[in-house]
Amino acid sequence: MRSTRGRLLVVVTGLLLSALVLLGATSVVILRESLVTQVESTAYLSNESVRSRVETTLDEDGGLPPFDDLSIVIPPDGFFFVLEGRTPRLTAFFTRDYDFRRLSRAEIAELRDQPFVLDGTRTVTLGVHGNYLVTASTVEGPEGTRYTVVTGVGLTDTDDIITIYVLWTTLVGLVVAALAALFGYRLVSRELDPLEHVAQIAQQVAATPMSSGAVAPQGRAPRDPRLRGSEADRVALALNLLLDHVESSFNARHRAEESMRRFIAEASHELRNPLASIRGYADFYAQPGADPDEMANALGRVGSEAKRMSALVDDLLLLARLDADPRMRHEPVDLTQLVLETVSDTRFAFPEHGWRMALPDEEVMTTGDEDAIRQILLNLVGNAGHHTPGGTSVRVSLRQDEGEIVLAVEDEGPGIPAEAIPTLFDRFTQAGGDAGVTRKSTVGLGLAIVRALADASGYSVSVESDSSGTRFAVTIPRLPPAEGPSPDPAG
Structure with missing residues (x-):
């Protein structure tokens, strides 16, 4: 893209898009961290509730609590299971519609094959159900039996929110970029229009013959009152002043040339008459046998014409001297x-x-x-x-x-x-x-x-x-x- 208008528009739009992408990416990261933190808190709370009930029941009855006591502490789109060693004892999976069922053997095997982080969280994938944030803790039972409590909270809602947010952010960003490009184009065009006019005027002037003769008045770059003082306005003003100076200089040169041609022609005409008279009287004087009185008169006329020509030359020299150096004494x-x-x-x-x-x-x-x-x-x-x-x-x-x-x-x-x-x-x-x-x-x-x-x-x-x-x-x-x-x- 060779035009300044196009390059400026691309640069401005590109910078705006970069800023929007950076802002959008930053906001997505912050939003995801916030949502994941909330899910993480829910996962810890659910695990702590299940572990506490299991621990209490083991201390009091020596066995695991009933399913109903544990189901009330698990949020929708979550699951839990209790392992004795590697053997599952209690399992449950809760859908987003608050329905629940037991985890299948395949699901338990899939979850069990993925390492858990005790007292920490880890993202695992549970088949078609998507990603879950999983945490685990241990409970010591009678006779040293070790139980592992695993709870998971789904990240589907979080992912959906992030997806919707990204879509809306992208859509809004594209709309903002399009509007910015539109208004930017108009703004850049308004700012650069004076330069376009300057280029057109300069091309017209360049195509105008100026080698001789008077220079016809050239166009002038228009100046937008709204842009007075801007760089483009100063360029337009400078061009107009330059054209004024060029026109006045060339026209002054033309007037001087015309005046010089007229001056030479008129001076030649004025000098021709006394020279012709002098030549005529000189020819008469050179004739043999001329009357002495007429010869004396001819000599007098030669002197008179020479005096007239001398006065004319003096006047011409004075004018030429004033043209060359008009300074005077004081x-x-x-x-x-x-x-x-x-x-x-x-x-x-x-x-x-x-x-x-x-x-x-x-x-x-x-x-x-x-x-x-x-x-x-x-x-x-x-x-x-x-x-x-x-x-x-x-x-x-x-x-x-x-x-x-x-x-x-x-x-x-x-x-x-x-x-x-x-x-x-x-x-x-x-x-x-x-x-x-x-x-x-x-x-x-x-x-x-x-x-x-x-x-x-x-x-x-x-x-x-x-x-x-x-x-x-x-x-x-x-x-x-x-x-x-x-x-x-x-x-």
Whole structure:
């Protein structure tokens, strides 16, 4: 039997049967000893009564007592006889129905041939009548005559009681064993069902291809509330946690692979345009007899495209560095001064916009990576400048509460389409907008860098947008994260 359920059932039932057999055998031995002791007492009492009457009669009359005097002291299913030497003088056999008769010569001979134990007991067999417990004693008569008094009490009732007891004990034991096997099977099945489910789930998972692609949600091992805390329940819980971890890990791997493929494809696409421009202008420059002004313009365009490509590569390297090692520096940063400098520089970069600031009266200080925070703010204000029409009002605000600092950039532009919000911080994402919006030199990495730097610094970034404008907010905790060395993220 290979199943755990079957082996446990056999072991439990076998142990129970062994215990019942041992208990039954012990009880049979004890019961038999008790019943035999009672029969032994009756045999001794009967022998003593007969011997006493024989002794009294011999002393008084010189002869043996009459049969009637002796018959009243012998129990049913018993016998006695008195031997003078080896010659029987008085004999009687009493049936279980209280009838009596004299022992036959054959019966006397059979009994006489079996040695007796004086003042002790011995079990003898008397033909078809069964077993008897026999005891003997001696009496001295006149002139030195020696008489032997032999009495026997039947063991038939005792044997019948033992037989009935054994039968009932066996029957009850078998019933108890059957009930124990039935309830044991149900109990063992209930305890092992979670393991059966675990095996089934494990087989399903083993048959699921996981070499590539996303992993479809797998089944989970059910947990019986009645078995909470048991070994089987802990195995089921461990399997479910393992499956959760495996699914999340494989799906994260799939997302990373998809993101990498998309990243490579989009990066290749973005790099292809400036490379094509550079190649075209280089080919034009190599043509003989070209106009000097046009050649100068071509060289300028080559430099411009090279600068654009260099900026793109720098952004890609920054994102790759943050993916590999997101640790940041932790140093005192004056956010008020940082906002003043950034907005001042932005006014020259986007002079057609209206730039405003809302700063508290006191300095706002935090602990973090100044270059990372500056890059976040530059990208947010640059995003507002690039993606809103000229003349749009942009407001940069700084607010500190008891537990956090909020750095916000709000514009009054046309807003961001609602369908673009969920993927706004993904790499190479460019949300659609008003036709008058300028998007020169943008490839959709600015907000992705904002999210990556914020995550690495322990900040949160949120966006709200409608037709009246867009608001980006960076929430900086007042308590900085644990310090740790890191390379310069802008580096």
